[in-house]
Amino acid sequence: xxxxxxxxxxxxxxxxxxxxxxxxxxxxxxxxxxxxxxxxxxxxxxxxxxxxxxxxxxxxxxxxxxxxxxxxxxxxxxxxxxxxxxxxxxxxxxxxxxxxxxxxxxxxxxxxxxxxxxxxxxxxxxxxxxxxxxxxxxxxxxxxxxxxxxxxxxxxxxxxxxxxxxxxxxxxxxxxxxxxxxxxxxxxxxxxxxxxxxxxxxxxxxxxxxxxxxxxxxxxxxxxxxxxxxxxxxxxxxxxxxxxxxxxxxxxxxxxxxxxxxxxxxxxxxxxxxxxxxxxxxxxxxxxxxxxxxxxxxxxxxxxxxxxxxxxxxxxxxxxxxxxxxxxxxxxxxxxxxxxxxxxxxxxxxxxxxxxxxxxxxxxxxxxxxxxxxxxxxxxxxxxxxxxxxxxxxxxxxxxxxxxxxxxxxxxxxxxxxxxxx
Numbered sequence: 001x002x003x004x005x006x007x008x009x010x011x012x013x014x015x016x017x018x019x020x021x022x023x024x025x026x027x028x029x030x031x032x033x034x035x036x037x038x039x040x041x042x043x044x045x046x047x048x049x050x051x052x053x054x055x056x057x058x059x060x061x062x063x064x065x066x067x068x069x070x071x072x073x074x075x076x077x078x079x080x081x082x083x084x085x086x087x088x089x090x091x092x093x094x095x096x097x098x099x100x101x102x103x104x105x106x107x108x109x110x111x112x113x114x115x116x117x118x119x120x121x122x123x124x125x126x127x128x129x130x131x132x133x134x135x136x137x138x139x140x141x142x143x144x145x146x147x148x149x150x151x152x153x154x155x156x157x158x159x160x161x162x163x164x165x166x167x168x169x170x171x172x173x174x175x176x177x178x179x180x181x182x183x184x185x186x187x188x189x190x191x192x193x194x195x196x197x198x199x200x201x202x203x204x205x206x207x208x209x210x211x212x213x214x215x216x217x218x219x220x221x222x223x224x225x226x227x228x229x230x231x232x233x234x235x236x237x238x239x240x241x242x243x244x245x246x247x248x249x250x251x252x253x254x255x256x257x258x259x260x261x262x263x264x265x266x267x268x269x270x271x272x273x274x275x276x277x278x279x280x281x282x283x284x285x286x287x288x289x290x291x292x293x294x295x296x297x298x299x300x301x302x303x304x305x306x307x308x309x310x311x312x313x314x315x316x317x318x319x320x321x322x323x324x325x326x327x328x329x330x331x332x333x334x335x336x337x338x339x340x341x342x343x344x345x346x347x348x349x350x351x352x353x354x355x356x357x358x359x360x361x362x363x364x365x366x367x368x369x370x371x372x373x374x375x376x377x378x379x380x381x382x383x384x385x386x387x388x389x390x391x392x393x394x395x396x397x398x399x400x401x402x403x404x405x406x407x408x409x410x411x412x413x414x415x416x417x418x419x420x421x422x
Contacts, residue, residue, distance in 0.1 A: 013419030018117040019047040022106060022129035023074060025062060026052035027270075029298035029328055030149055030186075030208045031126055035060040037408045038415060048113040050074075055299055063116055067109055072101035074129065080160040099165065103132075110134045122418060125180075128152035128173055135176035143418055144180040146200070149208075151193055154321040174198045182414055189324030189347045206411050209331040211404040214395070215306045223307030227266050227291040234263045234380045237308035237338070239301070240329045242271035242292075245322065247314025247343070247366050255286065257373035263289065263380065268304060270295040305336035309387065310379045313342045314366035326351065331402055334360060337395040339387075341375040351402070357393045 017038055021031050025047060032054055039045040039059035046061040050073070054062055067073070079094040110133030117123075123138045124145045125131040131146050138144040152158050153166055153173070161169070174197065177183055183200035185191050191203050220231070229235060238251055248267065255265060267277055267290070274292070281290040296304055305311060311333040315322045326347045333340045339361035342348040352360050364375040382390065 013416075015043045015121040015415065015419050016119070017043050017045045017122045017124055017415075018113070018120040018134075019045065019049075019124045019126060020110070020113055020130035020134040021047055021049040021126045022109065022133055023050055023127075024052040025049045025054060025064075027295060027298060028052075028126075029210075030147075032058070032298060033208065033210075033404060033408075034124075034147070034206075034411060037404075037411060041412055041415070043415065046117065048117060050109075055297075065109065065112055065116075067105050070101065071105040071108075072098055073105065074102075078157040080157040099161075106133050110137060114138075122415075128158070128169075131173065131176050131180075135179065138179070144176075145182055145184060145414070145418075146177050146180040147184040148190065148194055149186055151190055151321045151324070154193075154319045159319050159321070170197060181418060184411070184414070187324070187326040187347050189326075193320070193324065204410050204414050207326065207331065207402065207407045208328050209398070209402045209404050209407050210302060210335040212399050213302050213335050215303070215337055219303045220307045223266060223268075223304050226293055226304075227264060229264055235308050236263055236265045236376055237268060237305060237311045238265070238313075239268040239305060239311065239332070240327070242267060242269045242273040242277060244273070245316045245318045247312065247316060247372070248273065248277070250314055250316075250366060250369050250372055251312055252280070252286075252290070253369035254373040254376065255289065257370055259377050259381075260373050263376070264291065265289065266291045266293060266308065268293045268295065301332060302336045305333055305338055308338050310361065310376055311338050311340050312372070312376065313340055313348065314364065314372055315343050315345070316366055317343070317345070331398070334394045334398040334402055337391040337398075339379050339390050339394055341372065341379065355393070355397050355401075357396055360390070360394050360397055 019031065019035060025031055031047060035045045035047050036059055046063060048063050050066045051064045079098050106129055114134055114137045120142060122143045122145060123134045124147060125134055126147050127149050135144060153170055177198035177200050180200065182202045182204050183194060183198060184204045184206055185194055186208055188205065191205055195203050224235065238248060251265060254260060255263065278292045281292050313327060313329055315325060317323050323345050324347055330340060330348060330351065340352060341362050341364055342352050343366040344363040349363050352363060362375040362378050365371040
């Protein structure tokens with residue numbers, strides 16, 4: 001099934017790669033980045049997803065289908081994420097109905113994707129939902145790659161399933177993973193947990209770092225113009241999903257701490273808290289220092305981040321997934337040359353405090369607004385020359401270590417081995 005380009009003996013093998021993404025692709029920088037890299041290396045790549053848009057010049061195709069009718073989709077409708085139902089029976093009924101409906105929808109969507117893709121060489125399944133959708137249907141000689149962006153059963157509804165259901169789903173994840181040629185994941189913490197739980201044939205670590213980027217002249221004005229403040233006014237950024245357990249509430253509380261009275265905070269993103277945060281920003285307690293801005297596409301994000309003095313990533317210790325994470329925003333901040341304040345969790349702590357060039361920001365107790373404020377002020381209270389040196393250290397770390405050019409090489413090596421029949 002492996003196809004060549006037909007441009008002479010010894011030409012590189014060209015694989016037909018189908019990616020299964022049971023989600024919207026618009027803001028999924030990892031899927032866009034991997035699909036682009038594989039397509040630009042000569043493979044034929046199509047992403048099957050629920051919807052969304054990618055740049056017009058993307059070198060891969062997108063085929064989208066959003067199930068309708070009885071479908072249960074990956075949105076905020078999950079009763080595991082909602083408040084208590086009217087009665088225990090109603091709560092149980094709604095949860096069982098949701099689980100059954102979700103499973104039926106994933107399976108039906110997977111059958112559609114496999115039919116639409118036709119004959120392919122590799123199914124690249126993103127996250128457990130993608131694996132559940134196409135993994136059971138991927139038959140030899142088609143190869144299967146499992147790309148786990150997170151520890152799926154330790155986040156969202158997956159972390160709240162009843163114990164027996166989680167154990168059964170974990171066993172099924174292991175079964176499907178062992179059919180795959182490799183498990184790809186995003187950091188060493190996730191890799192250790194997933195390797196123990198799923199026993200893959202091999203683990204390939206591909207961090208989701210942006211490509212090397214150098215801020216052009218004037219790039220720091222984009223964010224500041226959007227919020228209406230001048231250079232020199234301290235500006236803290238949170239960017240990403242606007243939802244609970246991300247440290248947003250704690251960051252707002254930190255704005256009231258001593259020394260933070262002149263600090264502006266920009267929230268750049270989308271999510272279930274967007275409207276409520278926009279309303280909160282009008283409250284007199286903030287004095288116009290809180291700004292809520294809509295998300296921007298991944299390809300346009302770094303110039304926006306570059307305008308901040310510090311980027312806050314105060315994820316709460318609510319799940320193992322959070323505790324071991326290395327979120328996209330960490331790499332994006334460093335790529336833009338912006339120091340970070342992160343939760344004092346093991347993976348992020350190593351990146352921020354143990355860089356060969358020195359600290360790239362600070363760490364905090366994310367549940368404590370005073371700790372968060374102290375870490376932010378430790379960055380902001382540096383002299384202007386010291387802050388510039390810190391920004392330079394972040395850029396150097398991104399250029400030398402934390403960049404897509406280095407990380408993607410392992411993805412390309414995996415696919416070169418698949419193309420060679422290994």
